Amino acid sequence: MAAVLESLLREEVSVAAVVRWIARSTRGSEVTALTRPQDNPGEAAALSSLRPLRKEFVPFLLNFLREQSSRVLPQGPPTPAKAPGASAALPGRPGGPSRGSRGARSQLFPPTEAASTAAEAPLARRGGRRRGPGPARERGGRGLEEGVSGENLPGAGGRRLRGSGSPSRPSLTLSDPPNLSNLEEFPPVGSVPPGPAGTKPSRRINPTPVSEERSLSKPKTCFTSPPISCVPSSQPSALDTSPWGLGLPPGCGSLQEEREMLRKERSKQLQQSPTPTCPTPELGSPLPSRAGSLPDEPADPARVSSRQRLELVALVYSSCIAENLVPNLFLELFFVFQLLTARRMVTAKDSDPELSPGVLDSLESPLFQSIHDCVFFAVQVLECHFQVLSNLDKGTLKLLAENERLLCFSPALQGRLRAAYEGSVAKVSLAMPPSAQAVSFQPETDNRANFSSDRAFHTFKKQRDVFYEVLREWEDHHEEPGWDFEKGLGSRIRAMMGQLSAACSHSHFVRLFQKQLLQMCQSPGGAGGTVLGEAPDVLSMLGADKLGRLWRLQERLMAPQSSGGPCPPPTFPGCQGFFRDFILSASSFQFNQHLMDSLSLKIRELNGLALPQHEPSDEDGESDVDWQGERRQFAVVLLSLRLLAKFLGFVAFLPYRGPEPPPTGELQDSILALRSQVPPVLDVRTLLQRGLQARRAVLTVPWLVEFLSFADHVVPLLDYYRDIFILLLRLHRSLVLSQESEGKMCFLNKLLLLAVLGWLFQIPTVPEDLFFLEEGPSDAFEVDTVAPEHGLDAAPVVDQQLLYTCCPYIGELRKLLALWVSGSSGRSGGFMRKITPTTTTGLGAQPSQTSQGLQARLAQAFFHNQPPSLRRTVEFVAERIGSNCVKHIKATLVADLVRQAESLLQEQLVTQGEEGGDPAQLLEILCSQLCPHGAQALALGREFCQRKSPGAVRALLPEETPAAVLSSAENIAVGLATEKACAWLSANITALIRREVKAAVSRTLRAQGPEPAARGERRGCSRACEHHAPLPSHLISEIKDVLSLAVGPRDPDEGVSPEHLEQLLGQLGQTLRCRQFLCPPAEQHLAKCSVELASLLVADQIPILGPPAQYRLERGQARRLLHMLLSLWKEDFQGPVPLQLLLSPRNVGLLADTRPREWDLLLFLLRELVEKGLMGRMEIEACLGSLHQAQWPGDFAEELATLSNLFLAEPPLPEPQLRACELVQPNRGTVLAQS
Amino acid sequence: MILTKAQYEEIAQCLVSVPPTRQSLRKLKQRFPSQSQATLLSIFSQEYQKHIKRTHAKHHTSEAIESYYQRYLNGVVKNGAAPVLLDLANEVDYAPSLMARLILERFLQEHEETAPSKSVINSMLRDPSQIPDGVLANQVYQCIVNDCCYGPLVDCIKHAIGHEHEVLLRDLLLEKNLSFLDEDQLRAKGYDKTPDFILQVPVAVEGHIIHWIESKASFGDECSHHAYLHDQFWSYWNRFGPGLVIYWYGFIQELDCNRERGILLKACFPTNIVTLCHSLA
Secondary structure (H helix, E strand, O other): OHHHHHHHHOOOOOHHHHHHHHHHHHHOOOOOOOOOOOOOHHHHHHHHOOHHHHHHHHHHHHHHHHHHHHHOOOOOOOOOOOOOOOOOOOOOOOOOOOOOHHHHHOEOOOOOOOHHHHHHOOOOOOHHHOOOHHHHHHHHHHHOOOOOOOOOOHHHHOOOOOOOOOOOOOOOOOOOOOHHHOOOOOOOOOOOOOOOOOOOOEOOOOOEEOOHHHHHHOOHHHHHOOOOOOOOOOOOOOOOOOHHHHOOOOOOHHHHHHHHHHHHHHHHHHHHOOOOOOOOHHHHOEEHHHOOOOOOOOOOHHHOOOHHHHHHHHHHHHHHHHOOOOOOHHHHHHHHHHHHOOOOOOOOOOOOOOOOOOOOOOOOOOOOOOHHHHHHHHHHHHHHOHHHHHOOOHHHHHHHHOOHHHHHHOHHHHHHHHHHHHHOOOOOOOOOOOOOOOOOOOHHHHOHHHOOOHHHHHHHHHHHHHHHHHHHHHHHHOOOOOOOHHHHHHHHHHHHHHHOOOHHHHHHHHHHHHHHHHHHHOOOOOOOOOOOOOHHHHHHHOOOHHHHHHHHHHHHHOOOOOOOOOOOOOOOOOOHHHHHHHHHHHOOHHHHHHHHHHHHHHHHHHHOOOOOOOOHHHOOOOOHHHHHHHHHHHHHHHHHHHHHHHHHHHHHHHHHOOOOOOOOHHHHHHHHHHHOOOOOOOOHHHHHHHHHHOOOHHHHHHHHHHHHOOOOOOHHHOHHHHHHHHHHHHHHHHOOOOOOOOOOOOHHHHHHHHHHHHHHHOOOOOOOOOOOOOOOOOHHHHHOOOOOOOOHHHOOOOOHHHHHHHOHHHHHHHHHHHHHHHOOOOOOOOOOOOOOOOOOHHHOOOOOOOOOHHHHHHHHHHHHOOOHHHHHHHHHHHHHHHHHHHHHHHHHHHHHHHHHHHHHHHHHHHHHOOOOOOHHHHHHHHHHHHHHHHHHHHHHHHHHHHHHHHHHHHHHOOOOOOHHHHHHHHHHHHHHHHHHHHHHHHHHHHHHHHHHHHHHHHHHHHHHOOOHHHHOOOOOOOOOOOOOOOOHHHHHHHHHHHHHHHHOOOOOOOOEOHHHHHHHHHHHHHHHHOOOOOOHHHHHHHHHHHHHHHHHHHOOOOOEOOOHHHOOOOHHHHHHHHHHHHHHHHHHOOOOOOHHHHHOHHHHHHHHOOOOOOOHHHHHHHHHHHHOOOOOHHHHHHHHHHHOOOOOOHHHHHHHHHHHHHHHHOOOOHHHHHHHHHHHOHHHHHHHHHO | OOEOHHHHHHHHHOOOOOOOOHHHHHHHHHHOOOOOHHHHHHHHHHHHHHHHHHHHHHHOOHHHHHHHHHHHHHHHHHOOOOOHHHHHHHHHOOOHHHHHHHHHHHHHHHHOOOOOOHHHHHHHHHOHHHOOOHHHHHHHHHHHHHOOOOOHHHHHHHHHHHHHHHHHHHHHHHHOOOOEEEHHHHHHHOOOOOOOEEEEEEEEEOOEEEEEEEEEOOOEOHHHHHHHHHHHHHHHHHHHOOEEEEEOOOEEHHHOOOOOOOEEEEOOOOOOEEOOOOOOO
């Protein structure tokens, strides 16, 4: 490999030829923008001899660059990378610090020796340079998601693969290394400490000592200073005024010590938790104590050592990037940015400036001899990728444009970037982060009718509440140190899951779980996106601008930390962690199965959604407004899909993942044999193939990547998934950014796919050799484009917001630049951006599934030449009207039938008497009478759709729609709506009527029970009533007080005044006449209390306030009060009054206690009752008769008998009888006197 | 009437071991003239119920029941017209209505062949005339009308108060032109948990979104509020989003701590309601 590079450097072959040579291995003879189509035979000859090594060139080149830069980038964020074999490392090369086995994990492009070799390497050949642990941890962190399993075992770190491992047998075993460590090809350079071959510098690293003097290198000054004149040689800018040019020798003792301490600390953390939560400290751990001790080296274009050589390498490198020959575009950019922002050379002796600028012709001298070289190289590469840069977010562009090094080295590029910045609208911002909101209860899916039994319904009711209780508790505590999900919530979750016995309950719960997941977690941070409906709009309409500002402020304060480097492991950030932990804690296979079913279904549904397609013809009319909405819709669908797919992958591969290392040899074969029998949880291969064919890769691939990122080690070895990876690889190669043409994929769409695929290729479970497979040409992929004219891929559906949301790690670029500006690694957070999708409800109408036959084909044809918005509108209207139609039928026809059922039921009950009869039987009778009426539903439904659809279509289509088009659209809408409604109605109307009637029957029967009288017609209060009457509760309370006074015990000074009693009864009348606040139980109690009061009056038991002499109520007053009561009973009570209580033994017995006994009031009352028709004579007779059976004192029984006889003997005439009564009882002289 | 926790505790302190009679209430009103009577009664009632819950078990041991019953029998033999049962309840610090139930149960056990069903007991307590023993009927009745915290009459008053405030709230909503679904409508639609009112279009109160309103005609103390949160308010939130609880008789200020989370407390109908304006565009 080095030979290729060398011949290139010696200008024996041209860059173009080299790139062609490399690319041919994968892309046939396609010509790219950066290469020229002429093939020099000499070059070809020179290269053809190297053919077998061709596929190893790219890994070699990447490793070579990393190796070369090792001395420049000892600090700052790491450049992780994963490319196999083809090491550029030379045995004992300087700058190749050795590391432990874990360190090897972090090796960029590991050499081909067995891992053990590296592991045996002296741990700290050069102590100060040792930086194994930090990176190792990060790498380990990528190994698996926290909490998932401890897969980040150190052993995994040692895994290395040959870049060109034979594609047919992609095993994890190591194949023979090529002779890459050949000393002839890679002659050692400089002083070579002895050591095992192939040890490599780590790119990941290392705390960056903070420099406090950053204020001196404010980049802003560059912007205000003249762009060009200030350039090269005479560049004593602010930077050079400082004395840091020399740079302190690195590796000074204290720094070493700190690193050592840090290393220990980290390994301790690693041991404590096998699941490092976040690798951020790698990036962000500043060491304030070192602040200012290691200043930056200024970069000077004039001091670049070997321009030509750097230019050549930069060009080859750029070409490889442009051709997608590197696995991860953004990783390479990250590396280049690191070079651009490198602070200083590590070893002073190597940065020897006088090392001949003329030594171009070999690899013997280091490629980067100084910071100047690095920056020069970086700028060269960046110039080739301006297009990508210009599509980064505005913040990154700003930082780039303001970068003083970039300005010095390429004012032209700086100018373009600045222009790009000024023209950019790609402000990626964090949207509102409201707290969790619950999934709303929808009667259609959640009410009793959707459950098999009352028990299931009520169990689910409880479960919903437990679920949210758990969620709230998690919200409150999960950030507290020491809080543990499993410990805190595990048993409660399992208890809840244990109650989900019925399969139907599981599906209900899974639906809730999935909806809540979508609501809470669509944005990467997991905070946003809770209000997916119209809520944000509502808030803005409410003028919640202040709220928005508050949230933005909060966003600043709570900006998430680093996403974990440019290649973070798959994680469950924010709220997603809750759902992951919930699944783990529940550990219920039923739940997991239902969840997978549900997730798969939803993924299929969303993936197949008819999303808007780009139509060039349409652009004048439905321009930006439409596109904004459609882009948003796409974003919502895409983010939902990614989330669902991530969880599907997590659950589906959960049983196969474990902390143990991937199996090898026979064990692996048997596992493969077994696993290949298992059908995939979701047929992702077919979905991918279809997606590619339909040119919907931009939708399908991002979620597929999420799904695959949770695959276990075996998955990529299975034929089924291998096919998928090969398809993805071909897609990756085909996404050449510089090739843009009409109908092909949009730039940002490509960028998104490159980013997610690049990320996937870095996932530890994806074999490292996979990328550099020499598979068949990508033509195979290009062939199957029998695609629709304009697939989704060609539509500008991706914007920066979505790009950064899906790939927050792209934000690491910006962070790197900001780090450079701030001069401190402390500012590592705050740049990650995320968006909140604003709607899920706008998922659009599903195309009607029912269209068959000629009419349907005609309708399809009609839409073919119309703008798609027309079709969407018609489908939408049909869908809504159809659904409304069903609701309307329910509210009218069915409601009428239910009312009929109720009256029929009443009749039944009357004829059958109190008992009613068997409810089931009643229901059958009613249904047999009513269900036939359901047939009307279809006619009514047709009429409804006919009436409603045209207006809706007309309102939604443009005014200018031609009349014929309009009427066709209306007719189709009517047809579709009718079809939909009638299909539902004919299938369900009988069941619906049955269900509603059943509910009505049970309602009626229930109401029947306790208070039959309450069912009677009730009078409301009069229209003029202002509802100022005393409240019933107040009256009951007052009367109760009187009763308690009367019954005693009471203090001597307690009593009531007759006026108070009168007032009370007056108020009672008012309350009974104003029925606003009166409820039946209150009226019942008032009635009963009034009867008790009457009894106490009759028995003269009410203690009257006043002078002791007047301790008893006057007879006249008593009669007046009784009259009032009689009138209330007669006129005002609407419920039954238990008047028979007046003659209950207890109340009559009250008379027994009075001396002398006075019967006149009782007799008076009985007579009045009869007269007013409140009680029948017979009824009273019966009551009096039963009174005789009670045990009474002798004289009392006698008097009672007399009263009884008197009452019975009297003819029903008012006044004379009373007197007669009094006269017959002369011994009660007082009675007469008082009356 | 929003009280701080300290204010509330001062009141609660005065209620320790006070019998639930009208005399006690009168004294309480004199002690805290600045508080509304309804609030005081509500607090009294709740404190007393807490007390009864704590001591309930000790009155229900068979020894205790037997001893109460014997004391009752001895008492009425001496003087059937004296408030034997009421005095007994006050003496042993138990609610008179509950004591009446206890004795009635015991009495029926002795006089009927089969153990009395709960519904029979309840019916006799509602209408003591049904009690076969006249003396006991009077005694029971006396207990019930003298108990201001327990018993069928008190239950009815509480129910009526709750109903009245719901009606009041409904009127206010109608007056403000806020359309809503009430509990009955919700139940008819098959909702599994039903707040008093769900607003068909949400409003904002003091910057908080309100989807539903629950009326509570009681004082919101810690104990009852936590029970309501668990059984009702969070359940509403779980289904309908954030909402408003009106404690008409006030609440402890410190309990209004879930505003951000979506449960807002008020002691009256809110005055500044922000509604969705359709004409903004």
